[in-house]
Amino acid sequence: MAAAKSAAALPLRIPRAERGTRDKIASGGGPETPGRGSDLIGGPTQPRNPISRTRIETVVSRSVAGVGVIFSLQALPIMLAQVHLRLPILAVAMPLALAVGIGAVLVAAVIKVGVRVTTGTVAVVYLAALVAWPFLMRDPSAVLDGKPWLWYMCTVATACAAVSFPLVWAAIYTFLAPIVYGIVRTQPSGGGADVLLASLDTVYATILGQVILIIIFMLRQTAAAVDAAQTNALYQYATAVRQHATEVERVQVDSIVHDSVLATFLAAAAAGSPKAAQLASGMASDALTRLNDAAVVPAGNDGLVPFNSLTVRIREAAEKLAAPFTFVECEIDTLSIPVHASDALFAASVQAMVNSVQHAGDGIVEPGRTLTMRANAQGGCTIEIADTGVGFDPEHVPSERLGLRLSIQERVASAGGSVQIRSEIGRGTTITIDWPPEAAEAAA
Structure with missing residues (x-):
């Protein structure tokens, strides 16, 4: 319970995804803009240099x-x-x-x-x-x-x-x-x-x-x-960008709260032994680290990271879980993905593995829990988390259950990817994360 109190007492710094985009528009970045950024925030006005x-x-x-x-x-x-x-x-x-x-x-x-x-x-x-x-x-x-x-x-x-x-x-x-x-x-x-x-x-x-x-x-x-x-088109574009940034920020904050803070509170509340309390304390420390990272990392980071680095991060996170995973991965030295997409894929993959550990049950049969990471036909990557547990019916998941919708689906979608969930009661669950989504090639 001490871990829960300490986590609740510390301030929660929420990342501002909108800030970077609005500053870029105000400084003249992105599409050519004839007006000032401050005018766009207040409403459409005649451009200074028509x-x-x-x-x-x-x-x-x-x-x-x-x-x-x-x-x-x-x-x-x-x-x-x-x-x-x-x-x-x-x-x-x-x-x-x-x-x-x-x-x-x-x-x-x-x-x-x-x-x-x-x-x-x-x-x-x-x-x-x-x-x-x-x-x-x-x-x-x-x-x-x-x-x-x-x-x-x-x-x-x-x-x-x-x-x-x-x-x-x-x-x-x-x-x-x-x-x-x-x-x-x-x-x-x-x-x-x-x-x-x-x-x-x-x-x-x-x-x-x-x-x-x-x-x-x-x-x-x-x-x-x-x-x-x-000018009106520019104002509408700026409004759409702000709305998109706000939505991305909401998904990010909701996902962090669900993944880390809520899980920490539940673990702390259920801690009945010194070992469980120590585990809850570690979870609280990890939650605070993720919140701080989300507040410090600037929104709209367009840098690239190697796909192999992402696989190492996911594998290290899987090794810390209570249940073992069988790894099936492919080394791809030439594939790199944006930083924001890498973070979203990592968080969604970890949440999918946590869901498997928590909800798949104890009657796991071969091949058990598997984690597959590979390249896909669209020039991106595919991450697949599968188990042979109790399974569930995706059509009857209550709306108040935020794990699948916020922490996995919306988080990956905000980074430009897609998630497919296949599960049957008694036959296990498979969550497939694609980045970019399979429809991207057909649309192009």
């Missing part, structure tokens, strides 16, 4: 910059032909300001810095140039031959406004700039066009600007939807 939106903005800005350069070169000959009709200084200052703005947009689009500022500047400068056009002529009453060269830059200005301004202001600009141009077009300095021709130019420029705005807006909306879906 991938799709960034790409769309880059494509749009570079397209507008390229179109701006092409249209500027198209307007250059007409601007040179009309420069003698303008006031000397402003005739050069206005096109120079627009040329510098278009160049700045091109540079900003390439380096991905200051795109909104430069495009917004071009849109404002163009609108100011339209308003000032009639006041900067040498002879305002002289009728201009043809269209003002600013006409060829109208589409560039509306595209820049669509990139730089919010949706409402960009929509207003796509109406305002063509209307101002239509008014200028009816003036002598704008060519003295009639109202119908000026209206047609205005409608054409408005429709073209609206189409560009709609395309840019739809691209941005689509990119935002993709980024939101990506």
